[in-house]
Amino acid sequence: MAELLRLDGASKLFGSLVVIDDLSMHLDEGEALGVIGPNGAGKTTLFNLISGGLKPNAGTVRFGGRDITAVSPHRRCKMGIGRSYQIPHPFEGMTVFENLLVGACFGTDRAEKQCYEPCAQILEQTGLIAKANRLAGSLTLLERKRLELARALASGPRVLLLDEIAGGLTEAECSELVETIREIRTTGMSIIWIEHIVHALVSVVDRLMVINFGRLIEDGDPHAVMKSPMVQEIYMGISAE
Amino acid sequence: MKYRVTTATRTSRVAGLVTLAVLVFVALAPQWGTRADLRLIVEFCYFLALAQMWNLLAGYAGLVSVGQQAFVGLGGYGLFVFTIYLGVSPLMAMLLSGIAAAIFALPTAFVVFRLRGAYFAIGTWVVAEVYRLSFAQVSALGGGSGKSLPISVIRSIADSRAEREVLIFYVGLAVAVFATGIVYWILRSRHGLALTAIRDSEPASESLGVNNFNAKLVIYVIAAAVTGFVGALIFIQKLRISPDAAFALTDWTAYVIFIVVIGGIGRIEGPIIGTIVFFVLQEFLAELGTWYLMILGIMAVVIMLKAPQGLWGLVADRFGIQFFPVQRRLHVEATRDKEA
Ligand SMILES: Nc1ncnc2c1ncn2[C@@H]1O[C@H](COP(=O)(O)OP(=O)(O)OP(=O)(O)O)[C@@H](O)[C@H]1O
Ligand SMILES: [Mg+2]
Numbered sequence: 001m002a003e004l005l006r007l008d009g010a011s012k013l014f015g016s017l018v019v020i021d022d023l024s025m026h027l028d029e030g031e032a033l034g035v036i037g038p039n040g041a042g043k044t045t046l047f048n049l050i051s052g053g054l055k056p057n058a059g060t061v062r063f064g065g066r067d068i069t070a071v072s073p074h075r076r077c078k079m080g081i082g083r084s085y086q087i088p089h090p091f092e093g094m095t096v097f098e099n100l101l102v103g104a105c106f107g108t109d110r111a112e113k114q115c116y117e118p119c120a121q122i123l124e125q126t127g128l129i130a131k132a133n134r135l136a137g138s139l140t141l142l143e144r145k146r147l148e149l150a151r152a153l154a155s156g157p158r159v160l161l162l163d164e165i166a167g168g169l170t171e172a173e174c175s176e177l178v179e180t181i182r183e184i185r186t187t188g189m190s191i192i193w194i195e196h197i198v199h200a201l202v203s204v205v206d207r208l209m210v211i212n213f214g215r216l217i218e219d220g221d222p223h224a225v226m227k228s229p230m231v232q233e234i235y236m237g238i239s240a241e
Numbered sequence: 242m243k244y245r246v247t248t249a250t251r252t253s254r255v256a257g258l259v260t261l262a263v264l265v266f267v268a269l270a271p272q273w274g275t276r277a278d279l280r281l282i283v284e285f286c287y288f289l290a291l292a293q294m295w296n297l298l299a300g301y302a303g304l305v306s307v308g309q310q311a312f313v314g315l316g317g318y319g320l321f322v323f324t325i326y327l328g329v330s331p332l333m334a335m336l337l338s339g340i341a342a343a344i345f346a347l348p349t350a351f352v353v354f355r356l357r358g359a360y361f362a363i364g365t366w367v368v369a370e371v372y373r374l375s376f377a378q379v380s381a382l383g384g385g386s387g388k389s390l391p392i393s394v395i396r397s398i399a400d401s402r403a404e405r406e407v408l409i410f411y412v413g414l415a416v417a418v419f420a421t422g423i424v425y426w427i428l429r430s431r432h433g434l435a436l437t438a439i440r441d442s443e444p445a446s447e448s449l450g451v452n453n454f455n456a457k458l459v460i461y462v463i464a465a466a467v468t469g470f471v472g473a474l475i476f477i478q479k480l481r482i483s484p485d486a487a488f489a490l491t492d493w494t495a496y497v498i499f500i501v502v503i504g505g506i507g508r509i510e511g512p513i514i515g516t517i518v519f520f521v522l523q524e525f526l527a528e529l530g531t532w533y534l535m536i537l538g539i540m541a542v543v544i545m546l547k548a549p550q551g552l553w554g555l556v557a558d559r560f561g562i563q564f565f566p567v568q569r570r571l572h573v574e575a576t577r578d579k580e581a
Contacts, residue, residue, distance in 0.1 A: 051448055077450040091441035093507070094434075097246075097571040102438045105431050106450035112431045120244040120571060132571040155449050 002029045010059030012045055019045045021214035034205035035194045042214040043194045044086055047161050051083045052076040077107050082157025084148035086164045092137030096128055099136050100154040107155025119154055126150040142173045159190040166197050243574040248566050256564035271407045279410045286417035287471045292500040292512035293420040294464040300507035301436040302460040308365025309494050311372045312342040312465045314487035316472025324394045331398045335473040342469020346462045373488035387483025409478055420467050424509055428567040499541050505551025509565040514553045
């Protein structure tokens with residue numbers, strides 16, 4: 001499989017606080033990678049380095065064989081990096097449909113009219129079609145999370161970065177969302193998924209990465225990783241099944 | 242499944258007709274109005290145009306400028322420079338003044354776009370002050386005490402005073418319609434999607450492929466051009482310019498902010514309603530002098546606290562009406578057609 005994304009020796013500091021510490025990782029085309037780690041481990045910061053919201057203090061980010069370390073976030077989106085936010089950032093004064101239109105028009109550089117059909121289809125796929133004309137500000141938490149996902153999809157990504165998309169949802173809502181993500185995976189979409197709900201994650205991903213204090217401490221088969229002593233120590237008692 | 246997207250609503254079609262009727266009536270003002278009426282309508286028009294531009298900046302692009310008087314002043318002085326020193330005809334000079342203001346907006350943006358939030362606001366004000374102090378140094382333009390438009394230039398607008406007033410009236414009406422129209426057109430275009438997205442969340446719009454910086458810069462330059470043209474219009478009506486009048490914070494920005502806040506920020510109808518309210522208040526309260534300003538200030542604060550969506554927002558949200566609809570509504574046809 002061709003390599004899609006690669007970080008080499010990436011570090012990120014906030015003042016003197018080292019949040020990402022000499023981290024290297026990669027993602028293959030079509031692969032689904034899970035990321036876990038305690039609160040404050042640097043997972044969201046890692047996504048910001050990949051999507052371009054933050055620039056690393058050291059190291060490089062490569063995407064599709066190109067060094068994109070200095071590339072701005074909107075250009076990374078056009079190249080195919082789509083992300084969702086841990087705390088949803090809906091465009092509250094726009095309708096759900098218009099939220100997707102933004103991603104479709106600018107993420108893929110198409111004329112507005114050509115985006116209507118694909119956006120409507122993504123709304124169907126993510127279960128938001130009935131809310132298409134509602135203002136995004138009026139959505140429930142589950143709907144906001146779905147909108148994060150739908151909007152990122154509309155931008156036509158090659159890799160989808162999902163940041164705790166199931167966080168704060170009920171068990172039933174969570175398994176619904178997992179179904180949706182499974183369905184997206186059938187199109188061959190690459191994903192990196194940060195999630196604290198380990199069993200949901202393990203049921204979808206091919207590979208699991210564990211981050212602690214900004215360092216990569218485990219990387220491999222999800223079940224094997226969950227059984228490793230280091231992870232057992234951090235995630236005391238949480239089973240992968 | 243078939244999908245259809247619409248923007249117009251029944252009220253918007255009715256509103257379109259009403260707007261047209263009002264416009265025709267106002268356009269006939271030289272037939273029915275006195276000279277004072279024409280003057281008042283021109284003032285109404287330039288405040289409306291300034292308010293539309295400020296709303297576009299602050300209400301959509303998130304650029305809360307308190308320095309738009311910079312462009313009014315540049316446009317006003319542009320008129321004097323182009324007509325007196327370059328011998329350009331007044332109407333052409335007004336257009337060139339708008340273009341000049343847009344050109345000045347680029348280096349200005351280079352400075353102020355590095356600043357965020359409150360610092361951006363202060364930065365725009367500082368830049369406007371720099372322009373004011375600079376023009377006060379130019380003795381060819383009358384320095385600090387200012388300059389009048391020479392008789393020869395005034396004559397070149399039109400021969401008689403009445404003709405001049407009618408001409409200025411139509412230019413005023415045109416710029417108000419143009420300012421409102423261009424905002425409507427921008428918001429309905431693809432660029433409008435980006436702007437509205439920026440208004441609601443800058444990080445999200447950027448990570449969905451919107452070039453926030455460029456989107457804002459385009460709006461800043463357009464607003465400067467229209468504001469500069471309005472500046473030229475203001476001073477062709479006043480026939481006299483000085484740095485203090487041209488770069489007046491109260492007249493060209495504070496009143497304008499009041500108008501937009503009262504009417505409803507982030508909506509095209511807001512500036513229209515706000516300008517009407519502003520002129521009604523001015524009619525009844527102007528004799529109160531300083532008190533008038535204080536009443537305006539208090540009103541603005543109360544509206545900001547109690548109804549941040551403005552007067553138009555109160556009405557529109559309650560009855561769900563939009564005179565200038567920009568929302569794209571998705572209709573799903575065939576099999577299931579029961580969406581909200
Ligand atoms: N902009 C910032 N400025 C300063 N410190 C920051 C900033 N963003 C994050 N941090 C700090 O960096 C550390 C890592 O944050 P990050 O959001 O990446 O963690 P996380 O692994 O996503 O945690 P969680 O599971 O709670 O979402 C935290 O200590 C956080 O306080
Ligand atoms: Mg996080």
